Amino acid sequence: MKQRFVISSIGALIAAISLGSTDLAAQFGGGGGVTPAAIKEAQSKPTPKRASGVPDFTGLWVQTRPRGANPPAALDQASGNFTNVLRSRTGTAVDFERDAGVRQRVFPREARPWYRPSQWQQVQFNDVHGHSLQAPDPDFLCMPAGVPRIGIPQEIVQTDRQMIFIYPLHIRRIYIDGREHPPEEQWLGTWFGHSVGRWDGDTLVISSVDFNGLEWLGWPGWFTSPDKKVTERMRRVGNSLTWEAEVTDTLLLQPWKTGPQTRLLNPDPMGEVEEPLPCVERDLQHIVTRERG
């Protein structure tokens, strides 16, 4: 329970942080922040190309630490506060839950999906009850985050036929061999949908359909329907990878855009991504308030 709680909280914090122009989440616990200077330096490198002439996205797009090394200390021994993880007004755990609950909902109007008015009450209900049995956030139930919520992959393996996006506990396949989406009558309704990619110059444009409508766009109750369509754009410049996405859905008044996020290539040729802990939901039945950080 506690382990799951902390992981969930950190994940939620990271989700909030990652709304910025760079994806600090990628650096969490690893290699320092992605500064504009670091991005500029990474972009000054040559962009590797495949024999066909398209950019090669293959690589680790997350920072790693040497095998056996410890993550940054969460506890500040001097103050006794969890300053490094439980970020709050006072640095104490007692203020963390409510601070995070407020801060993770700081979405300026332009950054929120604009639902149709007929859906506003449902969004509000999901938001308030997202960590209860009444409207549980699927991510909290250990379900896949879906697209685009899952964001930039940790690692990409590219062939001429497909790209494999590797995330903690999940993978996606992006077909880049020119195939189309299957006809709607053959759709299965899945968490990550059916994804095909095409090149627009050096930018990979990914179209995804065939979702199950169970995934949320984000933490504060942003639900979706099986009508959701997602267009992601990814561009590698040197050793940087920038991602952004646009969502259309019959629930929305207008397309919703998220990103851009930028990550840097892991420079360590021996870098290894640690196996994540399995996600096992044990909390929901024990949560007695609707506060959540």
Add this chain to the structure above:
Amino acid sequence: MRGYAAAVAMAVVAASPAIDAQQQTTTDLKQVLFRMAGGGGGFRNPLGLGLIRGNQNEDSVLSLEFWATGTMRDVTGKGLGPQIQLKSLYGQIGYDFPGMRLDITRADGQREIQVVSGTFAWNEIDKIGGGLQPGWGSAVPAMETVTDRLLRLWTTPIGLYKAAATAGAKAQVTIENGATVLTFPFTAGKPLPTAYLVVGQLEGTPVKVTLDSLYRPARADLRFRNQVYVTTYSGYGDLNEADYKSDVYTPARIVQTVDGQPVLDLTVQKTNTYNPYILMPVPESVQKAAGR
């Protein structure tokens, strides 16, 4: 402006003063704004409005909902409307776009939904969000009410803080009868992601805010259109439901008079201050009617 607001937070964090909640002596604008926003406070030490969060001490509250009862009357340039006894009032405030929606149900059952969003005002008919989607209510422009509705928005306690922060160096602090008094002109601007001051004809209108012992607005005085507005706030607390507390502090009672005539007397029953999802896009029909 944005840098100024950030500096307010950071400079005072660095100073890390002992908070003299009972003995208000400082006239340092940055410290007063910081305390008003809740800086230096926490779950164990409620102070100010509780807007500041995270270890960067940033104002993090951009929207809220409230439920209230009481009486109100419309104020316009043409005078005061009739007093309305409220059966219920559901309000939404977004300080970032900015906008306010009041879903008013009168004692006789009549319903009126008033909205102001930026420099547009309209009434929604039948449903919240009326006029934005086919078959979902409708919208009637009410552009003549923009300034009066914006005045209501920026004279909420959190609105006063954001307005003062936006005024920046134009704000002044004095001590009067032992209480901290903040004086500033309404000034358009966007100093923070959580504050976007659209003030319309209120631009330049001076406001005097008297703070209580915990640096929360107790009274606001202003003169607009040669009318004297006095608003008092009392009974501050975290009015969210018992299992949904956030440490954001709002008044349980708000009373406003214009030239001594009561125009608002609200008892707030409940709030949701966890930045709830609220949206006030301007319906196309309202934009067209406004010629924009």
